[in-house]
Amino acid sequence: MEKIETLEDFYKRKFDWMPESVRKEIGHFNIFPHEPIEAGKTRAIPYKRRDFYKIMFVVGNIEMNYADKVVEVKKQAILYSNPQIPYQCNHLERIEEGIYCIFNTEFFHKFGDLNQYSLFQPKGNHVFELTDEQAEQVKLIYKKMNEELQSDYIHKYDLLRNMVFELIHFAMKIQPSTGQDKTHINASQRISTLFLELLERQFPIEENHPKINLRSASDFANQLNVHVNHLNRAIKETTDKTTTQLIADRVLQEAKILLRHSQLNIAEIAFSLGFVEVTHFNNFFKKHVSVSPSKFRNA
Numbered sequence: 400m401e402k403i404e405t406l407e408d409f410y411k412r413k414f415d416w417m418p419e420s421v422r423k424e425i426g427h428f429n430i431f432p433h434e435p436i437e438a439g440k441t442r443a444i445p446y447k448r449r450d451f452y453k454i455m456f457v458v459g460n461i462e463m464n465y466a467d468k469v470v471e472v473k474k475q476a477i478l479y480s481n482p483q484i485p486y487q488c489n490h491l492e493r494i495e496e497g498i499y500c501i502f503n504t505e506f507f508h509k510f511g512d513l514n515q516y517s518l519f520q521p522k523g524n525h526v527f528e529l530t531d532e533q534a535e536q537v538k539l540i541y542k543k544m545n546e547e548l549q550s551d552y553i554h555k556y557d558l559l560r561n562m563v564f565e566l567i568h569f570a571m572k573i574q575p576s577t578g579q580d581k582t583h584i585n586a587s588q589r590i591s592t593l594f595l596e597l598l599e600r601q602f603p604i605e606e607n608h609p610k611i612n613l614r615s616a617s618d619f620a621n622q623l624n625v626h627v628n629h630l631n632r633a634i635k636e637t638t639d640k641t642t643t644q645l646i647a648d649r650v651l652q653e654a655k656i657l658l659r660h661s662q663l664n665i666a667e668i669a670f671s672l673g674f675v676e677v678t679h680f681n682n683f684f685k686k687h688v689s690v691s692p693s694k695f696r697n698a
Contacts (some may be wrong), residue, residue: 401681403448403449403450403482405449405451406503409449426503426507428506429502429504429548430498430544430548431560431587432498432500433457433491433494444488446464446485446660447485448484448485450482451502452480452501453480453500454478454499454501454535454563454567455478456476456541457496458497458534459472459474459475459494459497460474461490461493461494463526464486464487465486465525472528474528475528475531475534476526477526477527477566478526478527479525479526479567479570480525481519481666482504482523483514483519483599483602484525485656486525497540498545500544506560507563513540516571518567518571519651521602536569537566540566542568547562556609558616562665587646588637590592590629590630590634591637593623594642596614597619598646601613602653603653604657610670611650611672614673615646616646619646630642643697647683647687650672650683651683654692657672658696659695659696665681665692665693
């Protein structure tokens with residue numbers, strides 16, 4: 400399976416050096432402008448998972464690949480990436496202007512869980528097209544970030560965390576509010592939230608996490624210490640989907656990623672996703688995608 404790019408890999412690939420904070424494996428934050436690409440040349444950010452977060456502002460026409468989804472930026476946008484979601488950025492030569500910040504989980508240790516925000520979740524929006532006015536607001540935040548990073552203020556990283564949150568909430572306010580955002584959190588929603596966190600914790604499939612352990616509604620109910628009927632009612636009430644459907648959707652999403660972007664054979668993928676027989680996996684995949692895993696991989 401393709402190796403996850405670490406902060407160390409990133410710095411070696413880009414600059415052939417590493418800041419001391421990366422070497423010591425402590426909280427890390429940095430900002431970079433997009434380097435201009437020589438005329439006539441093309442370049443793409445390779446498709447893979449990273450073990451760090453990235454928030455990128457770009458002006459230009461590029462494409463972002465997320466698993467089986469392609470999102471086009473037509474003019475200007477802000478993009479959010481995290482360790483759970485593999486991605487690829489194409490047509491970097493079309494970027495007229497751009498800047499991005501990177502940071503790891505340790506940078507926000509005891510300062511909040513970033514994965515609670517939809518733009519860092521697998522099914523959330525990760526690309527937000529901006530108006531000219533919104534683009535100027537984002538550029539101003541990055542300008543303040545850059546100035547603060549260069550300062551010698553002893554508490555500058557507290558301010559930088561606040562600015563990252565400012566970028567997060569900037570995009571969250573752009574997307575339309577949902578009914579669930581306005582609903583008082585009740586017992587069913589708490590159970591649903593715990594279920595979704597437990598489901599997501601099983602992914603991604605990679606070297607240090609080669610197989611999922613919870614595969615059925617009963618598995619999750621036992622782990623959450625609730626009756627399976629109670630879990631099913633809570634999930635249906637809060638998501639309008641069944642527990643089995645949500646599990647299948649997430650397994651299917653990971654199956655597509657592994658088929659397209661890993662070296663695992665189909666039997667190994669089936670095993671890693673909790674299927675006892677490869678034929679069960681083939682039938683499951685064909686039922687939801689209308690083609691076999693092998694045809695999907697070779698398409």
